[in-house]
Amino acid sequence: MKPCHNNGFTFIEMIFAFSIFLLIVSLFPLVFQLLSQNGFVEERLQRMEWEVFSAQVKQEVRMCDSLKIENNRMMLKKDKESIMYEKYGTSIRRKVDLKGHEIMLQNIQTVTFEEVIKGVRISVVDQYNQGESITVRTAVDEEGLYGP
Numbered sequence: 001m002k003p004c005h006n007n008g009f010t011f012i013e014m015i016f017a018f019s020i021f022l023l024i025v026s027l028f029p030l031v032f033q034l035l036s037q038n039g040f041v042e043e044r045l046q047r048m049e050w051e052v053f054s055a056q057v058k059q060e061v062r063m064c065d066s067l068k069i070e071n072n073r074m075m076l077k078k079d080k081e082s083i084m085y086e087k088y089g090t091s092i093r094r095k096v097d098l099k100g101h102e103i104m105l106q107n108i109q110t111v112t113f114e115e116v117i118k119g120v121r122i123s124v125v126d127q128y129n130q131g132e133s134i135t136v137r138t139a140v141d142e143e144g145l146y147g148p
Contacts, residue, residue, distance in 0.1 A: 046107060046126055053092070053105045054122075054134045057085070061120060061136040074113040074120060087111045090127070 060083060061067065064076040073086040084095045085104065092105040105111075107127040114121045119137035126132070 046128070046130075049105055050124070050126075050132050054132075056104065057122065057134065058136050061138050064138060067115075067120060067138055069113045069115045069120065072111070072113055074122070085113070092124075 060076055060078065064078045064083075066077040068075045073084055076083040076085075082097050084098065085092060086095075087093075087108070087110075088101075088103075090107055090109070091103045092108060092111055094100075094102040094104050096102075105124065108124050109127060109129070110123075110125045112121075112123045114123070116135060116137075119135060121133060121135045123131065123133040
């Protein structure tokens with residue numbers, strides 16, 4: 001009689017191999033999350049930057065003495081100051097009395113300033129092709145709104 005040599009997997013070896021497989025597979029979602037997180041963080045930062053930008057624009061438009069849209073630029077008059085918002089490269093910049101260079105919003109493709117009744121609508125498309133729009137009304141009466 002020949003001795004019986006069984007060289008196959010035992011049940012314990014199979015459970016051990018299966019647990020290693022499950023451990024490796026369970027790490028896949030974390031790896032995918034890390035790989036895709038960079039773009040998500042940038043989009044979230046872009047969204048927060050938009051919120052800060054829109055809050056400041058709302059405050060300035062509501063407090064301005066006059067508002068004028070010309071050559072896709074928004075010009076505000078406030079207490080003898082001239083404030084201008086314009087597209088500059090891939091940013092929106094703010095200038096006071098045609099001086100300075102304050103970046104208000106970055107990584108944009110397009111910006112549009114449109115006159116609306118007693119206010120302005122600002123529409124922006126960012127680098128992710130996400131569009132944002134805000135309409136702000138001013139407290140100025142109709143005659144003084146769009147200035148001389």
